[in-house]
Amino acid sequence: MNENQANVLVVTLVTIINLLLAFFISGIVIWSLGEDPWFALETMLYGAFGYDEGLGYTLYYTTNFIFTGLAFAVGFHCGLFNIGAEGQAYIGGLGVGLICLWLEDWSLWIVFPLAVLTSIVAGGIWGAIPGYFKAKRGSHEVVTTIMFNFIASVIMVNLLSHVLRPPKEMSPESREFAEGVWIPQMHEIFNWFGLEITQTPLNGTFIFSILCLFLVWRLIWFTSWGYEMRTVGINESAAVYAGISVSRNIIIAMAVCGGLAGFVGINEIMGSSHRIMLNFQAGIGFTGIAVSLIGRNHPFGIMLAALLFGILYQGGAELSFEVQAIDRHLVVLIQGLVILFAGALENLFRPQVEQYVKQIVRR
Amino acid sequence: MSTTAIELTDINKNFGSVCANKDVSLKVKSGTIHGIIGENGAGKSTLMSILYGFYQADSGEISVKENKTVIRSAHDAIAAGIGMVHQHFMLVDTFTVLENVVLGTETGFSLQESLQNSKLELQRLEQDYHLEVDINAVINTLPVGLQQRVEILKALYRGAEILILDEPTGVLTPQEADHLFRILGELREQGKTVILITHKLREIMAITDNVSVMRQGEMVAHRKTSETNREELAELMVGRKVLLQIEKAPAKPGKPMLTVEHLDFTDDSGVHRVKDVSFEVRSGEIVGIAGVSGNGQTELMEVITGIKSLQKGQLKLNDHTILPSVSADAAVMRKYGMVHVPEDRQRRGLVTSFSANENIILGYHKDPAYNQLIEMDKTAIMQYCKKQMEHFDVRPDNPQLRASLFSGGNQQKLIVARELQRDPKLLVIGQPTRGVDIGAIEFIHRQIIAMRDAGKAVLLVSVELDEILSLSDRILVMFDGQIMGEVLAKDANERALGLLMAGVRKEAA
Numbered sequence: 001m002n003e004n005q006a007n008v009l010v011v012t013l014v015t016i017i018n019l020l021l022a023f024f025i026s027g028i029v030i031w032s033l034g035e036d037p038w039f040a041l042e043t044m045l046y047g048a049f050g051y052d053e054g055l056g057y058t059l060y061y062t063t064n065f066i067f068t069g070l071a072f073a074v075g076f077h078c079g080l081f082n083i084g085a086e087g088q089a090y091i092g093g094l095g096v097g098l099i100c101l102w103l104e105d106w107s108l109w110i111v112f113p114l115a116v117l118t119s120i121v122a123g124g125i126w127g128a129i130p131g132y133f134k135a136k137r138g139s140h141e142v143v144t145t146i147m148f149n150f151i152a153s154v155i156m157v158n159l160l161s162h163v164l165r166p167p168k169e170m171s172p173e174s175r176e177f178a179e180g181v182w183i184p185q186m187h188e189i190f191n192w193f194g195l196e197i198t199q200t201p202l203n204g205t206f207i208f209s210i211l212c213l214f215l216v217w218r219l220i221w222f223t224s225w226g227y228e229m230r231t232v233g234i235n236e237s238a239a240v241y242a243g244i245s246v247s248r249n250i251i252i253a254m255a256v257c258g259g260l261a262g263f264v265g266i267n268e269i270m271g272s273s274h275r276i277m278l279n280f281q282a283g284i285g286f287t288g289i290a291v292s293l294i295g296r297n298h299p300f301g302i303m304l305a306a307l308l309f310g311i312l313y314q315g316g317a318e319l320s321f322e323v324q325a326i327d328r329h330l331v332v333l334i335q336g337l338v339i340l341f342a343g344a345l346e347n348l349f350r351p352q353v354e355q356y357v358k359q360i361v362r363r
Numbered sequence: 364m365s366t367t368a369i370e371l372t373d374i375n376k377n378f379g380s381v382c383a384n385k386d387v388s389l390k391v392k393s394g395t396i397h398g399i400i401g402e403n404g405a406g407k408s409t410l411m412s413i414l415y416g417f418y419q420a421d422s423g424e425i426s427v428k429e430n431k432t433v434i435r436s437a438h439d440a441i442a443a444g445i446g447m448v449h450q451h452f453m454l455v456d457t458f459t460v461l462e463n464v465v466l467g468t469e470t471g472f473s474l475q476e477s478l479q480n481s482k483l484e485l486q487r488l489e490q491d492y493h494l495e496v497d498i499n500a501v502i503n504t505l506p507v508g509l510q511q512r513v514e515i516l517k518a519l520y521r522g523a524e525i526l527i528l529d530e531p532t533g534v535l536t537p538q539e540a541d542h543l544f545r546i547l548g549e550l551r552e553q554g555k556t557v558i559l560i561t562h563k564l565r566e567i568m569a570i571t572d573n574v575s576v577m578r579q580g581e582m583v584a585h586r587k588t589s590e591t592n593r594e595e596l597a598e599l600m601v602g603r604k605v606l607l608q609i610e611k612a613p614a615k616p617g618k619p620m621l622t623v624e625h626l627d628f629t630d631d632s633g634v635h636r637v638k639d640v641s642f643e644v645r646s647g648e649i650v651g652i653a654g655v656s657g658n659g660q661t662e663l664m665e666v667i668t669g670i671k672s673l674q675k676g677q678l679k680l681n682d683h684t685i686l687p688s689v690s691a692d693a694a695v696m697r698k699y700g701m702v703h704v705p706e707d708r709q710r711r712g713l714v715t716s717f718s719a720n721e722n723i724i725l726g727y728h729k730d731p732a733y734n735q736l737i738e739m740d741k742t743a744i745m746q747y748c749k750k751q752m753e754h755f756d757v758r759p760d761n762p763q764l765r766a767s768l769f770s771g772g773n774q775q776k777l778i779v780a781r782e783l784q785r786d787p788k789l790l791v792i793g794q795p796t797r798g799v800d801i802g803a804i805e806f807i808h809r810q811i812i813a814m815r816d817a818g819k820a821v822l823l824v825s826v827e828l829d830e831i832l833s834l835s836d837r838i839l840v841m842f843d844g845q846i847m848g849e850v851l852a853k854d855a856n857e858r859a860l861g862l863l864m865a866g867v868r869k870e871a872a
Binding site: 004218222223224227228230231234235237238240241242243244245 | 668669670692693694695696697703705707710711712713714715716717721725726728729733734737738739741763
C-alpha cells in the first residue's frame with residue numbers, strides 16, 4: 001500500500017466512523033423520545049430508497065447538492081471559502097427563468113444550452129463580484145458572499161412581487177413557462193425506453209450534474225488552469241513566484257463557483273417548478289458547504305455526500321410523516337449531527353485511525 | 364581535573380518512524396566551550412531540545428553536575444542551571460531590556476518593585492561579563508547583536524551555569540560574531556560552561572575547546588579542537604571526503620545581461636527597503652551580493668525577478684527594458700530569459716504539498732511540451748521529472764512523492780533542476796545552500812560555476828560570506844538598502860567585507 005492509498009483509507013474510515021457516531025447519537029435521541037431507533041432507521045431508508053417515488057425525490061435533492069457542493073469545492077481548491085452559493089444559485093435561477101420566459105416558443109435543444117450559459121453567466125457574475133473585491137481590495141469572501149446572498153434575496157423579492165408576477169396573481173412568482181422548454185422528467189425519459197416509473201421532480205438535470213462532477217474533476221487535477229488554481233490555493237507566494245496571477249485566478253474561480261451554483265436553477269426552475277419562485281434555493285447553498293467538506297472537496301466524495309444529504313432530506317421527510325414523535329425539527333437535528341461530526345469534528349478520531357492504518361501498512 | 368557539567372548517556376529519540384537521536388552520549392566538562400557540529404537534520408537541535416526539556420527522550424539518562432536529573436520542561440532545565448539562547452530570539456519586541464529579562468520571574472504584586480529589585484542584579488551581571496546593554500532600551504530599537512546579548516543576560520539572570528547557544532551567528536556580521544566569541548570566552552573564564560551548536564566549521568575552530576560531531580542522529584566522534592582540523596571535521600560530518608574550496612577558472616565576462624539602474628523600493632508598510640541601487644551583471648560572470656540578512660537583498664531580488672513590481676528606476680534584461688509603467692510579472696521575466704532560484708524554497712520555490720512532478724513544472728506549466736489540447740500531458744511531465752531527478756541526483760527519484768517529504772538538499776536540487784534546465788540568459792539565485800547538507804552544497808556550487816562557464820550571467824545573493832567569497836567574481840555589499848561598495852573577489856577578504864556589511868564605507872575604514 002503506498003502513501004496515497006493509505007490516505008484514502010484513512011479518510012474513508014474517518015468519515016464512516018463519524019457518520020456512525022452521528023447516527024448513534026440520533027438513535028439515542030429517538031430512543032429517549034420513546035420510539036424505536038431501528039424502526040426509525042428502517043423508515044428513513046425505506047423512504048429514501050424503498051420505492052421508486054422515494055428514490056426519485058432522493059436523487060432530485062442529490063442533484064441540487066452536487067451543484068452547490070461543487071460550487072464550494074472549486075473555490076476551496078483556490079483557497080476561497082465560498083459561502084455564497086445560496087445567492088449565486090438564486091441569481092443563476094433568475095437567469096434561467098428569464099431565458100425560459102423569453103424563448104418559451106423555441107425548441108428545448110436551443111433553449112437548454114442557452115439556459116446553461118445564462119445560469120453560468122448570471123451565477124458567475126454573482127460569484128465574480130465578491131471575487132473581484134477579494135482579489136483587488138482584499139475584502140474577505142466570507143463577508144462579501146454572505147452579503148451578496150442578502151442582496152440577491154432582496155432583488156428577487158422585488159422582481160417577483162413587482163415585475164415578474166403576472167397581474168391579478170397573488171403569490172410572488174412568475175407565470176409558468178410553456179411546456180416546450182421544460183426539461184424532460186425522469187419518468188418521461190424512462191418512457192422513451194418503454195420503462196414505467198412513478199412521476200417525481202427528478203429530471204434530466206441529474207445526468208447533467210454527473211457530467212459536471214466529471215468535468216470539475218478533470219478541470220482541477222488535469223488542466224493547467226486547475227494547476228494554477230490549486231497553486232494559488234495552497235501557496236500564494238509560490239504562485240507569484242511562478243508568474244501565476246493570483247487575482248485573475250481568484251476572480252475566475254469565484255465565477256466558476258457561481259456558475260456551478262447557478263445550475264441549481266436548471267434543476268429547480270427548468271426541471272421542476274417551471275416558473276421562477278421565491279426562495280426556490282432555500283438552504284441548498286449552505287448545505288453544499290457541508291456536502292463538499294464531508295466529501296473532502298473531491299467530486300467523487302461530493303457525489304457520495306450529496307447522496308447522503310439527499311437521503312437525509314427525503315428519508316427525513318418520510319420519517320417525520322410516519323413516526324409520530326418525530327417532527328421536522330428532529331430531522332434537522334439529525335442533519336445537524338451529521339454536519340457536526342463529519343464536517344466540524346472530522347479530525348476527532350483521525351490520530352487513532354492513522355495509527356491503525358500505519359500498523360496495517362507496516363504489516 | 365575539572366568536573367563534568369553535563370553527561371548524556373545513550374539518549375534515544377524517535378519521531379514516528381524517524382530516528383532523530385540514536386544512542387547519543389555526550390560529556391561536557393565544566394568551564395569549557397563545547398561545540399556540537401553536524402549537518403542540518405543530524406539531530407543537534409533535537410538533542411539540545413531534550414536537554415532543555417522541550418522533548419522527552421525515549422530512553423537514556425541525563426546528568427547535570429554529576430547528579431542524575433530528570434528534565435521534563437524548560438522550567439526543570441532552568442532550575443538545574445541550564446540556559447538556552449535560541450536561534451530565533453524569544454524576546455518581546457516592545458518591552459525594554461529590563462522588562463524582557465525580568466519577564467517570568469516577577470515577584471510580588473507590584474511590577475515596579477520587582478523591576479527595581481532586578482535592576483541592580485542585572486547591572487552587576489552586565490559588568491561582570493562585559494555584556495553592556497542599555498537596560499531601558501526597547502528591544503526593537505536594538506541591533507540583532509545586542510538582542511542576542513539580552514538573551515544571554517536573560518539566561519544568566521536565571522542562574523544559568525550551562526549555556527546552550529543554537530546557531531548563534533546566523534544573523535550576525537563577522538565582526539559581531541567575533542564580539543560574541545569574546546563574550547563566550549569571558550563566560551568561560553568565569554567558570555560557565557557553553558555548548559555551541561553550529562554547522563559552521565570556522566566557528567568551531569575559532570572558539571571551542573572540544574567538539575562533538577553528529578551525523579544522521581548519531582554521535583560519530585568527539586575531538587579536542589586543538590587536535591583536529593576543518594577537513595577532518597567536514598569528513599566526519601558528511602561521512603566522506605569533501606572539497607571545501609571550489610575550483611574555478613577565471614571569469615570571461617561578456618556583454619551585460621542585467622542592468623539595474625537607480626532601483627528604489629518601498630514596501631507596503633512604508634519602509635524604504637532598497638535605496639537607489641545600480642549595478643550590472645555580465646554574461647559569464649557571477650556577481651555576489653553580500654550582506655547581513657534583512658538589508659534589502661530580499662526585496663532587491665524580488666523586484667528584479669518580477670515578484671514585486673518595479674516602483675522606481677529601470678531594469679534592462681537581455682535587451683528588454685522594464686520600466687515602472689510597464690508591469691512585468693515573474694512570467695514575463697522568465698520569457699525574457701531569467702530563471703530564479705528563490706531564497707525561501709519552502710514558501711516560494713515549491714508547493715510542498717504538491718508532488719515532485721507537479722513542482723518540476725511550476726512556472727513552466729503553460730509550456731506546450733506539457734500540455735495537450737485541453738488537459739496537461741501527465742506522461743510527458745512524469746518522464747521529464749524522472750529525467751531531471753536522475754540528472755540532478757535527487758533522492759529518492761520518485762516523481763510521485765510529495766515535495767515536503769524530500770530533505771532540504773533534495774528539495775533545493777529539485778528547484779535547481781527545474782530552473783537551470785531552461786537554458787536561461789540570467790540566473791538569479793538566493794541563499795542557494797541554506798539548510799542544505801554539505802554534500803548537496805558541493806553539487807549546487809558546481810552547477811552554479813558550470814552555468815557561468817557556459818556563458819550565463821549569474822546573480823548570487825547569500826548571507827554566507829564563505830559562499831560569496833568562493834563563488835563570486837565580483838562582490839557587492841548591501842547595507843541598509845544601499846550598495847556600500849564593490850570588491851573584486853580576488854581582492855576580497857572577510858574583514859573588509861565585514862566592515863562594509865556593518866555599514867562602514869571604505870574611505871572611513
